[in-house]
Amino acid sequence: MTFDPQAWIDAMRAGDRATLGRAVSLVESARADDRPKAAALLSALGPARVDVHRVGVTGPPGVGKSTLIDRLGVRTLEAGHRVAVLAVDPSSERSGGSILGDKTRMTRLVADPRAFVRPSPSRGALGGVARRTREVMRLLEGVGYDRVFVETVGVGQSEALVAQLTDTVVGLLSPGIGDGLQGVKRGLLEWVDVAAVTHADGPQAEAAERTRRQFEAALSLFEGRDDGWRVTVLAVSSTEGTGIDALFEAVEAHHRHLCAGGRLPARRAAQRVRWMWHLVETGLVERLRSSSAAAAWEAAVAGGEVAPETVADRIVRQCAETLAGAVEHGA
Ligand SMILES: Nc1nc2c(ncn2[C@@H]2O[C@H](COP(=O)(O)OP(=O)(O)OP(=O)(O)O)[C@@H](O)[C@H]2O)c(=O)[nH]1
Numbered sequence: 001m002t003f004d005p006q007a008w009i010d011a012m013r014a015g016d017r018a019t020l021g022r023a024v025s026l027v028e029s030a031r032a033d034d035r036p037k038a039a040a041l042l043s044a045l046g047p048a049r050v051d052v053h054r055v056g057v058t059g060p061p062g063v064g065k066s067t068l069i070d071r072l073g074v075r076t077l078e079a080g081h082r083v084a085v086l087a088v089d090p091s092s093e094r095s096g097g098s099i100l101g102d103k104t105r106m107t108r109l110v111a112d113p114r115a116f117v118r119p120s121p122s123r124g125a126l127g128g129v130a131r132r133t134r135e136v137m138r139l140l141e142g143v144g145y146d147r148v149f150v151e152t153v154g155v156g157q158s159e160a161l162v163a164q165l166t167d168t169v170v171g172l173l174s175p176g177i178g179d180g181l182q183g184v185k186r187g188l189l190e191w192v193d194v195a196a197v198t199h200a201d202g203p204q205a206e207a208a209e210r211t212r213r214q215f216e217a218a219l220s221l222f223e224g225r226d227d228g229w230r231v232t233v234l235a236v237s238s239t240e241g242t243g244i245d246a247l248f249e250a251v252e253a254h255h256r257h258l259c260a261g262g263r264l265p266a267r268r269a270a271q272r273v274r275w276m277w278h279l280v281e282t283g284l285v286e287r288l289r290s291s292s293a294a295a296a297w298e299a300a301v302a303g304g305e306v307a308p309e310t311v312a313d314r315i316v317r318q319c320a321e322t323l324a325g326a327v328e329h330g331a
């Protein structure tokens with residue numbers, strides 16, 4: 001059977017989630033013969049939509065990201081939006097358990113025909129994860145999902161990654177992570193747009209409120225941002241549903257803040273430019289490392305005959321000269 005991108009797109013726009021599942025698999029596929037099909041599908045979607053809101057939800061393992069997205073997603077559906085959820089897992093070592101976990105913790109969204117949940121996390125190196133996630137988001141948005149949630153485990157660089165992929169970062173904190181908030185990484189203060197302490201129910205309610213106030217205090221001392229946005233810090237319970245309305249309002253308020261004064265297009269433009277350079281950097285390095293000269297460069301540096309700076313300078317200069325020549329010749 002020949003591959004007909006438009007037929008797939010029509011089916012997905014009509015709400016066919018089975019086809020959407022296949023299309024996501026195609027876009028995520030690492031197989032070389034799938035790439036042209038994926039590219040054809042993506043380009044047949046037409047221009048990217050601008051009324052879409054991309055929301056990253058990050059936090060430590062087990063903090064309650066999936067359970068919260070289920071609640072927040074339902075609240076978002078009630079407001080008339082179409083909701084899609086992607087999970088991104090940059091730590092390739094993690095067990096497969098979270099796949100099942102996501103599905104069983106997003107039961108409300110999974111059961112709702114207006115939502116699409118992609119439980120299988122994209123694994124692997126951060127760059128690979130980002131590439132697939134960007135393309136899958138583009139697909140979801142192109143077939144009508146206007147609120148896309150991206151769940152990612154807050155480990156190391158992944159907060160920065162999710163901030164590069166999304167418009168709004170929701171950072172989740174566990175109750176009682178410690179006085180003085182040593183447990184809160186500076187990265188989170190830097191990237192978070194809306195913060196919420198989870199498990200604000202039962203015996204943990206008090207600790208959650210204490211952590212909320214401490215984080216609020218830490219934020220007021222942090223002078224890292226100049227975009228005029230005031231980060232809201234909430235206490236929520238995803239099991240009882242408390243604080244979810246306020247969280248929804250805060251997320252939407254950040255979207256409105258971004259839309260006002262052209263901040264959203266500017267943020268996305270900066271993301272695209274950064275992404276281009278990232279691809280250039282990784283692509284060039286990959287090509288150079290697998291070139292036939294690489295072994296000789298490495299041997300010379302390893303043997304101490306030439307300084308690493310000298311070899312690196314030479315490689316960069318040669319690349320730049322070749323590039324200048326290619327540009328002159330209109331390549
Ligand atoms: N009491 C209470 N339990 C919660 C709350 N949110 C999540 N849980 C429970 O905490 C556990 C972990 O929740 P998940 O939503 O899977 O957490 P996660 O952050 O997505 O976990 P990973 O994806 O594995 O990193 C589950 O047993 C949830 O039922 C909450 O607000 N209150």
Ligand SMILES: [Mg+2]
Pocket residue numbers: 065066067098101102151
């Ligand atoms: Mg989860």
